Amino acid sequence: MRLILKVILQVAGLYAFYYIGTSIQDWLGLPVPGSILGLVLLLVLLMTGILPVGWIDHGAGFMLAYLPLFFVPVTVGIIEYPILLSKTGILMIVMTITGTWLTMFAAGFTSEKLSKRKEEA
Amino acid sequence: MxxxxxxxxxxxxxxxxxxxxxxxxxxxxxxxxxxxxxxxxxxxxxxxxxxxxxxxxxxxxMLGPAVVALAYPMYRQRAVLQKHFLPVIGSVVVGVVTAFGSGYVMAASIGLERELLLTLLPKSLTTPIAVPVTSEIGGIPSMAVAFTMIAGFTAILTSPLFFKYIPFKDMGKGIALGTAAHGLGTSKAIEYGEETVSMSSVAMSLAAIIGSFFGPFFVWLLSI
Missing domain, CATH: 1.10.150 (DNA polymerase; domain 1)
Incomplete structure (x- = not known):
């Protein structure tokens, strides 16, 4: 029972961070999504030890366990874009696959170079 | 109803x-x-x-507060990040820039219309982050989810062959998978060992944060 209460309170806390994030975005007119500003704010408070991790761990664990469910509704919106099944859609899929390979190469290659330099130093 | x-x-x-x-x-x-x-x-x-x-x-x-909750696993990865700070940050930055840059170059070269072009950019980011980033820059979030999944499955299905010809070390494999293919890539990393998994998770988190700041900046910079 106490655990359930804890989860509910901590989820409310995460909502507060989300709200603060979107407010910051509005005030400053930033192009970065408010949810991400909330994330970064929470992360900074955790890293600096201002906010003990025990204040959010259960709530965060709960939200993350159901995270995939939360983006189902927006994804179902694909129903309004049959363009994905057209020639343009197939081209976009090909570009996604190519882009993924290029990104894998660029990230992996840079890591090999940077960690080698560290070993030599 | x-x-x-x-x-x-x-x-x-x-x-x-x-x-x-x-x-x-x-x-x-x-x-x-x-x-x-x-x-x-x-x-x-x-x-x-x-x-x-x-x-x-x-x-x-619930998606907004759930995105905030991602701070918790990121906080728990801090030790791994501190240990390999420079190579991880450096390669994720290069990876994110490549992801957005290559997407833009390819889409622009076939003259893809603006909304679809923007939809194609955030595909390397983890889905809960790709959704708000896509709507922020003016793309179509639901389609972006489809592309993030395709990016993920590309890594799952082709990484064995990819790493056969381009044999990165365990760390490089992890950073490649996490940066280019988020959680799905990380699920594949399990097959390459523990070091690859932890590197992939850290790379995915970093790419998510860097991408959500870089993405809007990139779109503004090129005035797409």
Whole structure:
């Protein structure tokens, strides 16, 4: 029972961070999504030890366990874009696959170079 | 009707989660199977998306706070990040720039219309982050989810061959998978060992944060 209460309170806390994030975005007119500003704010408070991790761990664990469910509704919106099944859609899929390979190469290659330099130093 | 749509979404997700835990293959990832089954139901019964969202919107509103919750796993990865700070940050930055840059160059070269071009950019980011980033820069979030999944499955299906010809070390493999293919890539990293998994998770988190600041900046810079 106490655990359930804890989860509910901590989820409310995460909502507060989300709200603060979107407010910051509005005030400053930033192009970065408010949810991400909330994330970064929470992360900074955790890293600096201002906010003990025990204040959010259960709530965060709960939200993350159901995270995939939360983006189902927006994804179902694909129903309004049959363009994905057209020639343009197939081209976009090909570009996604190519882009993924290029990104894998660029990230992996840079890591090999940077960690080698560290070993030599 | 809204309550029905709400229940339908939850129920489908629970059933698909059960099926996934039975077979544990990435093709049966609950999001994918749930979305496909819901799309089929909406088409069969001729239910417009707006009607569906009247109920499912309650679930959608949980996404924002859930994104904030990602700070928790990121905080727990701090030791790994501190240990390999420079190579990890450096390679993720290069990876994110490559992801957005290559997407832009390819899409612009075939003259893809603006909204679709923007939709293609955030595909390397983890889905909960790709959704708000896509809507922020003016793309179509639902289509972006499809592309993030395709990016993920590209890594799952082709990385064995990719790493055969381009043999990165364990760390490089992890950073490549996490930066280019988020959680799905990280699920594949398990096959390459523990070091690869932890590197992939850290790279995914970093790419998410860097990408959500870089993405809007990139779009502004090129005034797309």
């Amino acid at each position: 809204p309550v029905l749509m709400f229940m339908l979404t939850i129920l489908s997700f629970m059933i698909m989660g059960k099926i996934y835990s039975e077979y544990r293959t990435p093709v049966l990832t609950p999001v994918l199977t749930t979305v496909v089954s819901l799309v089929v139901i909406l088409l069969l019964f001729d239910i417009p998306y707006d009607t569906y969202m009247k109920g499912a919107g309650w679930i959608d509103r």
